[in-house]
Amino acid sequence: MARIDVNHIRHSYLAEPRKDSDFALKEVHHTFEDGGAYALLGPSGCGKTTLLNIISGLLKPSHGQLLFNGRDVTGLSTQERNIAQVFQFPVIYDTMTVYDNLAFPLRNRGVPEAEVERKVRETLDMIDLSDWAKRKARRLTADQKQKISLGRGLVRSDVNAILFDEPLTVIDPHMKWMLRSQLKQLHRRYGYTMVYVTHDQTEALTFAEHVVVMYDGEIVQIGSPAELFERPRHTFVGYFIGSPGMNVVPVSIEGKTARLGSQSIELPGAPKAAGDNIQLGIRPEYVHVGSQGMPVTVTKVEDVGRHKIVRATLEGRDIAAVMSEDDQVPAEPKVRFEPAGINIYADSWRIEMGG
Amino acid sequence: MERTWNNKAWFLVLPVLVLVAFSAVIPLMTVVNYSVQDTFGNNQFFWAGTEWFEELLASDRFWQAMGRNMAFSFIILAIEVPLGIFIALNMPKKGWGVPVCLVLMALPLLIPWNVVGTIWQVFGRNDIGLLGYTVNALGFDYNYVQDPFDAWVTVIVMDVWHWTSLVVLLCYAGLVSIPDAFYQAAKIDGASRWSVFRYIQLPKMQRVLLIAVLLRFMDSFMIYTEPFVVTGGGPGNSTTFLSIDLVKMALGQFDLGPAAAMSLVYFLIILLLSWVFYTVMTNYDAER
Structure with a gap:
């Protein structure tokens, strides 16, 4: 060997x-x-x-x-x-x-x-x-x-x-x-x-x-x-690994907040993001569908057995979320991003977020 | 369950039956008819029974022609198969060389039999033929018109020239179907060039080789045109094969009875050999 x-x-x-x-x-x-x-x-x-x-x-x-x-x-x-x-x-x-x-x-x-x-x-x-x-x-x-x-x-x-x-x-x-x-x-x-x-x-x-x-x-x-x-x-790793792959949406960064259209998303830290090609990545497992958060339009719900995959549009961007089998999509669906699952990318490469 | 018996379907097969009757059965029966009768012209026929068959099977002429056929088939197989494999192994597998080689290989196969014969007839002549003249100029006494050995060499070289390509193309088809991974695995296993041939290439070519041998055997056993054009069966009877002898008898001497008997025996031999090959091939397939 x-x-x-x-x-x-x-x-x-x-x-x-x-x-x-x-x-x-x-x-x-x-x-x-x-x-x-x-x-x-x-x-x-x-x-x-x-x-x-x-x-x-x-x-x-x-x-x-x-x-x-x-x-x-x-x-x-x-x-x-x-x-x-x-x-x-x-x-x-x-x-x-x-x-x-x-x-x-x-x-x-x-x-x-x-x-x-x-x-x-x-x-x-x-x-x-x-x-x-x-x-x-x-x-x-x-x-x-x-x-x-x-x-x-x-x-x-x-x-x-x-x-x-x-x-x-x-x-x-x-x-x-x-x-x-x-x-x-x-x-x-x-x-x-x-x-x-x-x-x-x-x-x-x-x-x-x-x-x-x-x-x-x-x-x-x-x-x-x-x-x-x-x-x-x-x-690419985000897209390629996981099913469905990671959600990637373009954002702008202001301190500890990321802005997506009219929505602002709480970040776990303040990324030193420069340039204009900044993206936020979050796996569908960390996107929670419920009655709190950012309003979305649900386009499709796929039942894949142990869980459901919810396809929705948030501020004109397609995103996916994973929901447990027993949960229901509420009448006015909203999504919340779990901060622990958020990664920030500049020119497709991940950047660290200071504390 | 109630079964409906309906024989009308037979009418649908009728056209084929009629066609086969006219193209095969009736001509064949005519030959059978000739083979048991004697004729002296004027459409007069006399019953001869099995006389022609007995005469044929007892004649040296028949067995000698038969022996020549066997020897010829054996020799050309012994040359064309190894040579064909060797050429196929050395043909390029990719790049511009592939189409060039394939076209070169296919060329002899496209030339009509009698043209091949004529080419070699002229080519081998020692007064004007490039081959015959050169060989003689080099000091060899070569004359296919007079020397039986030279006649045989000419006929065999001609057949090798004409038909080795077929073996090459079939083997090549077998070779290119081997995935690269086999060669790579052999490298990793530390196999020698010979092992690669013995354990990878030869097994993959086995099937096509069997077909090549079958085709070349049957074709060479029925050889007629080329030696007829080159040597006319001579010198003497040294290149008179069964088919040439048959034509001599039927058309040259107009001995319809003996010629018909010989046709039937010839036909049966080819049928028998084809059956043997077919059985060997299907058994081989079943074993796989």
Whole structure:
């Protein structure tokens, strides 16, 4: 296992990148700690797979360095880096048995057959496929195949990291959940460094201790699931995480008050907000619908099971609020923003509010 | 439950039946008719029974032609399949090279059989042909008109030139359907170039290869036009394949009876081989 340092890495798929927008990865500088479980979360095309392929060595970055435990591996091939990667679609060797599939990476490295046998048995146990060892791999179901792809990484005990590139895309929903918890167990028990790329926030938040949110070729925030939820550093994180996403409305700031049209909103502190592109972000969970506060027009109430989502317009802006299942929208609905849930953004980046 | 018996539906199939009767059944029965009779012209026919069949199966001429057919099919498969795979593996997977290669590969397939024959007939001549003249100038004694070995080499090289593209295109189709992730995973697993071929590329090409072998086998077994144009079946009988022999007998010698018998045997052989291939293919599918 290894600590992975991504040292000011930039990458462009063009031969001669000129503008910033030519870069698929603008500049990433981050350390993946040894034994950590990380998720790279972001929409399609944000550069997360590019970053993953740079770590695994399938891509060579245009600029920057990659260090494993302090050793520069930027120029090394995938094989020399000794990492494991699980892809979006299960990759199995059709003509081989399950056993031979798992033995393949070891045999390629000239490991003695007795050792291969021991490691493969152990891995089969880990991924729960011992009974299938003798079967042809192509007869398995998609999730079993994906476990084999994973197993081929686990079988090499010395891998520096295990990388996952949206590994659950083709798996049935109920199997997704099982595989995810098995992955977590493996991580807890064996302490692998894991990097998991996904565009599914649930997957990222349940799998990882640290979620790295990427947007447009940059890391916009790294944090625990709770931090991402409570204090999104960038309005994108606010939109992208949570369902529905954070409400973002343009405001002007006067001391400890934010003005939205004719309404004024109490803030927990006085933000040092300069410039005219100031926004207030608040998650629907902190917007309370009742008979007190700012008057709104309710446009729609969605019942999503455990709670209701109220869509409304406040001063001409669409906002969403979450309401418990039993509560009713009053005849003259009003909303109140809970101060603890308010974040202020200047040019989309969060600014601190002094006491 | 009360069932309504209604046979009117048969009338709807009638047009097809009539068409098939005229296009296949009646001509075939005419051949069957010829094969059991003898004729001396003037539309006079005499019953011959199984005489022609017995004569055919006992004749060296038939078995030699048959042997040549088998040898020819075997040789061209042994060359075209590995060569086709090799070329397909080395074709570019993306960029401007793809359309260029595909067009180059498709070209020989677009040329009519008799034109291919004519091209090689001229190409191989040692007085005016580029190939024949050059090879002789280099000191090799090459003359497909007189030397049976040279005639065979010419016919085989011509078939390889004409049909390897088909194997290439089928294999290429199989290869491009392999997702990149397979190659990336193989890199990560530390697989050698040979392992990548053996465990990723070959299994993915298996199905198309089977079709390629089937098509090339049946086609080469029925070969007629090209060797007929180039060598006319000679020198001697050295490149006389079943089909050439058949035409010689039917049109050259006008031996309708023996020729009809031979057609039927030839037809049965091809039917049998097609059935064998079909069975192998469907079994293979079921096993998957």
